[in-house]
Amino acid sequence: MKNRSYRRFDEQFSIDHDTLVELISLARYAASGRNMQPLKYFLSSEHDLNEQIFSTLTWAGYLKEWPGPQKGERPTAYIIVLLDHDISDHFLCDDGIAIQNILLGAVEKGLGGCILRAINKPLLSAFLGLADRYEIIDVVALGKPKEKVVITAVKDDGDIRYYRDENGVHYVPKRSVDELIINQ
Amino acid sequence: MKNRSYRRFDEQFSIDHDTLVELISLARYAASGRNMQPLKYFLSSEHDLNEQIFSTLTWAGYLKEWPGPQKGERPTAYIIVLLDHDISDHFLCDDGIAIQNILLGAVEKGLGGCILRAINKPLLSAFLGLADRYEIIDVVALGKPKEKVVITAVKDDGDIRYYRDENGVHYVPKRSVDELIINQ
Numbered sequence: 001m002k003n004r005s006y007r008r009f010d011e012q013f014s015i016d017h018d019t020l021v022e023l024i025s026l027a028r029y030a031a032s033g034r035n036m037q038p039l040k041y042f043l044s045s046e047h048d049l050n051e052q053i054f055s056t057l058t059w060a061g062y063l064k065e066w067p068g069p070q071k072g073e074r075p076t077a078y079i080i081v082l083l084d085h086d087i088s089d090h091f092l093c094d095d096g097i098a099i100q101n102i103l104l105g106a107v108e109k110g111l112g113g114c115i116l117r118a119i120n121k122p123l124l125s126a127f128l129g130l131a132d133r134y135e136i137i138d139v140v141a142l143g144k145p146k147e148k149v150v151i152t153a154v155k156d157d158g159d160i161r162y163y164r165d166e167n168g169v170h171y172v173p174k175r176s177v178d179e180l181i182i183n184q
Numbered sequence: 185m186k187n188r189s190y191r192r193f194d195e196q197f198s199i200d201h202d203t204l205v206e207l208i209s210l211a212r213y214a215a216s217g218r219n220m221q222p223l224k225y226f227l228s229s230e231h232d233l234n235e236q237i238f239s240t241l242t243w244a245g246y247l248k249e250w251p252g253p254q255k256g257e258r259p260t261a262y263i264i265v266l267l268d269h270d271i272s273d274h275f276l277c278d279d280g281i282a283i284q285n286i287l288l289g290a291v292e293k294g295l296g297g298c299i300l301r302a303i304n305k306p307l308l309s310a311f312l313g314l315a316d317r318y319e320i321i322d323v324v325a326l327g328k329p330k331e332k333v334v335i336t337a338v339k340d341d342g343d344i345r346y347y348r349d350e351n352g353v354h355y356v357p358k359r360s361v362d363e364l365i366i367n368q
Binding site: 021029030033034035042097100138179180 | 209210214278299364367
């Protein structure tokens with residue numbers, strides 16, 4: 001319940017490699033379809049590589065006037081989720097399960113993050129020097145959150161787009177439990 | 185770390201509808217791609233409907249001689265995860281995130297469950313009386329676990345198939361953190 005998607009961070013707060021490894025040790029416990037465990041992880045906590053990764057990402061589609069976090073507010077670590085095609089060509093919902101373990105672990109460490117899917121995959125693959133067997137699936141951006149994110153109810157107009165107020169507070173309209181359960 | 189995939193339950197232990205609603209209230213907090221929240225949920229905690237749902241499921245592909253939990257050890261509740269095509273035709277990794285919230289919540293309540301994807305979808309859709317807009321994505325089986333599930337290391341032969349010993353203990357070989365991280 002404490003975990004939110006964060007897109008602005010305190011870039012003075014660095015995250016070390018060992019912290020990322022601890023988060024992968026949580027992802028390791030995730031259920032996996034047919035227990036294949038075809039997902040692998042590339043970790044980045046170095047500034048220059050972080051900047052390269054950042055350049056391949058598109059942020060927050062609903063915030064039209066916001067191009068993404070500016071210098072000083074960018075993620076200080078990334079976990080790139082990869083499908084290892086030498087193991088399987090399918091991963092079902094494995095990535096969601098594993099990433100949720102990662103993000104819940106991050107929150108317990110006082111960190112936060114955001115799942116990104118709008119990725120220039122060929123460019124990122126080149127930056128990371130990935131072998132052909134690895135397909136980029138998701139990017140998890142991580143850092144020390146520097147924004148307030150508030151869950152609100154979806155209004156009668158049904159608009160689910162997140163938005164920010166004049167103070168930069170980020171609001172996320174969530175459907176009610178009654179709307180989510182079809183046989184309530 | 186406490187959450188495992190359980191397939192045998194104490195069928196004397198029933199789960200009430202309100203408990204399932206509480207689990208959906210956790211799924212509600214899950215991140216969703218473009219915040220679309222296209223997933224809906226059908227809840228079952230009634231014996232007769234549970235039996236119908238059970239009849240549409242295939243269990244534990246690696247346990248060739250085990251057709252699934254026998255009477256007395258079956259799930260006492262189900263959460264059917266549906267894609268609402270009136271909202272979106274895509275759900276990215278939303279189901280994995282939401283289901284992990286559900287299962288971690290279940291573990292905190294002393295329950296446990298298993299994600300099933302081998303589903304006779306036309307039959308289950310008919311049993312549930314689903315409108316055309318709803319596509320069945322996953323079935324989450326829930327109950328009071330009545331089996332021991334142990335994580336082990338994948339051996340040198342790379343075999344990731346889960347197995348049971350002569351006492352019925354269920355073992356799940358998990359890849360090491362070193363194998364999961366490609367730039368360790």
